[in-house]
Structure formats: C-alpha cells, structure tokens
Amino acid sequence: MxxxxxxxxxxxxxxxxxxxxxxxxVEQGYVWTTCSSVENGNPLFWDPEVAEEVxxxxxxxxxxxxxxxxxxxxxxNRSTPGLPLQIHFDLKEGxxxxxxxxxxxxxxxxxxxxxxxxxxxxxxxxxxxxxxTTKLGTGRFWVIDVEYHNQRGDLVAxxxxxxxxxxxxxxxxxx
Amino acid sequence: MTTPTLLQGQVTAGEALPELxxxxxxxxxxxxxxxxxxxxxxxxxxxFAVTRNGTRDIFLNTPNLASWFERYITDWTGPFGRLQxxxxxxxxxxxxxxxxxxxGVVADTGVDxxxxxxxxxxxxxxxxxxxxxxxxxxxxxxxxxxxxxxxRAGDRWVP
Numbered sequence: 298m299x300x301x302x303x304x305x306x307x308x309x310x311x312x313x314x315x316x317x318x319x320x321x322x323v324e325q326g327y328v329w330t331t332c333s334s335v336e337n338g339n340p341l342f343w344d345p346e347v348a349e350e351v352x353x354x355x356x357x358x359x360x361x362x363x364x365x366x367x368x369x370x371x372x373x374n375r376s377t378p379g380l381p382l383q384i385h386f387d388l389k390e391g392x393x394x395x396x397x398x399x400x401x402x403x404x405x406x407x408x409x410x411x412x413x414x415x416x417x418x419x420x421x422x423x424x425x426x427x428x429x430t431t432k433l434g435t436g437r438f439w440v441i442d443v444e445y446h447n448q449r450g451d452l453v454a455x456x457x458x459x460x461x462x463x464x465x466x467x468x469x470x471x472x
Numbered sequence: 473m474t475t476p477t478l479l480q481g482q483v484t485a486g487e488a489l490p491e492l493x494x495x496x497x498x499x500x501x502x503x504x505x506x507x508x509x510x511x512x513x514x515x516x517x518x519x520f521a522v523t524r525n526g527t528r529d530i531f532l533n534t535p536n537l538a539s540w541f542e543r544y545i546t547d548w549t550g551p552f553g554r555l556q557x558x559x560x561x562x563x564x565x566x567x568x569x570x571x572x573x574x575x576g577v578v579a580d581t582g583v584d585x586x587x588x589x590x591x592x593x594x595x596x597x598x599x600x601x602x603x604x605x606x607x608x609x610x611x612x613x614x615x616x617x618x619x620x621x622x623x624r625a626g627d628r629w630v631p
Contacts, residue, residue, distance in 0.1 A: 334504045335536070336494075336543065337543035337546070339543070340474075341551045347551060359554075363535050367509035370511045400562050401560065402534055403560075405631050406557065407629065465526060
C-alpha cells in the first residue's frame with residue numbers, strides 16, 4: 298500500500314493488486330441488517346423454505362458483494378483504520394487530491410454469494426483521466442475494477458467504480 | 473411451493489414499474505452506511521460532511537443505494553428475479569429530510585442464446601423532481617412457471 302503518483306499510473310493499468318481475503322465469512326446477520334436498512338422484504342432473505350426452493354439455500358443480496366471485504370474500523374495490531382478500495386486512497390494521496398467522490402458504479406453478478414462463503418478480491422486500475430474541473434473542484438477521474446471470487450474459485454461479481462479525486466476551488470495542492 | 477410472480481413474457485417494453493417514495497432520515501443514512509460497513513464520516517458526521525465534502529448534510533452512500541435499487545427491482549419481479557448487472561450514475565446526493573422517489577420503466581426485454589429471459593430497466597431516484605441517481609439494470613426472469621434463473625450457472629449464465 299503506497300501512494301500512486303502520476304508516473305506510476307501507466308505501469309499499474311490492468312494489473313491486479315491488493316489481492317486479499319475478506320476478514321470474516323459472509324454472515325446472515327449483515328444480510329438482515331442490510332435488508333432492514335432498505336426495507337427489502339424479498340422472502341429469499343427472510344424465509345428459509347423459499348430460499349431452499351428457489352436458490353438451493355440461503356443467499357446474500359447480490360448487491361451486498363462489496364460489504365464482505367470492507368475492513369473492520371478497528372482491529373488488534375492495526376494502528377490505522379483499514380480502508381476499502383485501497384487504490385482509490387493511494388491515488389488521492391499520490392496525486393495530491395484530498396477530496397474524492399464516486400460518480401459511477403457497475404456491478405455484474407455471477408455465482409450467488411452464500412452465508413459461510415469467504416470472498417477473495419483484487420483491485421485493478423483501469424484508467425486515470427487528465428485534469429478536469431467540475432463544480433466540486435479540479436482533479437481527475439479514475440476507474441477501478443474489483444473482482445470477487447468465493448473460496449471454491451468461482452467468480453461471484455465484477456464491480457467497476459468511477460471516482461473523482463479533487464481539490465476544492467481555492468485550496469492549494471497538497472504537498 | 474413457491475412459483476414465479478412475474479414471467480418474462482408478461483413484460484413489455486415501455487411498461488412502468490410501480491413508484492416507490494421513501495422519506496429519508498438521518499437514521500436511514502446511518503443505518504444504511506453501517507449495514508454496508510462504510511465507516512467514512514460523511515455518512516454519519518454532519519460537520520465533516522459540511523466542512524470537508526461541501527454538502528449540506530450527511531448523505532446516502534453508494535453501496536446502500538445499490539441495495540435500494542435491488543429492493544426496488546425485486547419488489548417488482550418477486551424472488552425469481554435474478555439481477556444480472558446494474559450501473560449507477562450519481563448526479564447528486566440524498567440527504568435527511570429528502571423524500572426519494574424511485575421510478576422505473578422497462579427499456580427492453582428478450583431471451584438470450586442460452587434461453588434465459590431478461591428485462592432491461594431504466595430507473596431513477598429523484599428528490600423534488602430532480603434526478604439524484606440514474607440506474608440501468610438487467611434482471612433475469614423465468615420464461616415459464618417451471619423455469620428458474622437461479623438454477624443457471626457456468627455457460628448457462630451470461631449476465
């Protein structure tokens with residue numbers, strides 16, 4: 298994990314980085330908390346008989362795929378909070394862009410994710426734009442792909458994020 | 473016995489999905505962020521959101537918005553609906569006090585080379601008529617009462 302400067306970008310495009318295994322297996326409690334947060338009453342997630350009939354047992358909502366590799370905010374022997382999507386933060390640091398937002402997000406779904414699965418991810422930098430100015434400030438857009446596999450090696454999802462790292466108008470570039 | 477509530481052949485391009493309106497509170501934003509394990513302060517700390525992000529309040533996070541879109545789609549399809557892909561474009565943030573309104577329309581429908589039925593959807597979530605996020609999605613649907621998109625894998629699942 299290190300800052301990605303402008304000269305590093307070309308060599309990193311298309312390279313799988315930050316291969317990591319989730320810190321905990323997919324679990325039912327987070328499935329219910331997420332369904333509760335959006336009032337999702339799909340019986341696949343609440344009725345074990347329906348889940349057995351339709352999906353061969355419980356599954357997690359497909360759109361939760363990124364949840365399973367977001368690190369704990371604190372953990373023993375870790376001095377700083379863990380960051381999801383590390384490439385995004387390395388780009389912010391290396392390009393001197395203190396603020397960032399996500400603008401686009403695409404997820405393609407493959408094998409269902411089930412409670413007990415332990416997912417593995419890797420992050421791939423796809424592109425970084427020239428400097429652009431938007432109403433937020435001046436900065437760069439970047440596209441990051443995240444691939445997710447389960448413990449059997451099955452591809453479960455590919456997620457693609459477009460981020461915009463920027464300096465707010467009137468602020469100096471970070472050193 | 474669970475049976476499909478919506479078959480691919482029952483869907484036509486141009487058809488509207490039922491509208492969903494939801495009043496967003498600070499609890500909606502914080503619960504959604506924590507459910508998604510998103511600890512970043514702009515989703516729970518108003519002062520941070522205002523001074524660092526330049527927004528007027530905390531705002532819904534992207535992974536939780538994905539969960540909202542999934543709920544909206546599967547409310548319509550029932551449990552046999554299986555998401556193939558979703559794409560979101562965030563244009564503006566959704567804050568406590570906003571009533572977000574989901575609207576969707578079927579853009580296209582068909583059956584792929586493997587025999588899997590699908591519907592392509594165009595969905596927006598808006599506040600006071602202003603679109604905050606647009607979404608395109610493709611969801612697999614059964615082509616008959618005996619069909620189940622969730623039984624597909626490998627070469628028979630081409631999302």
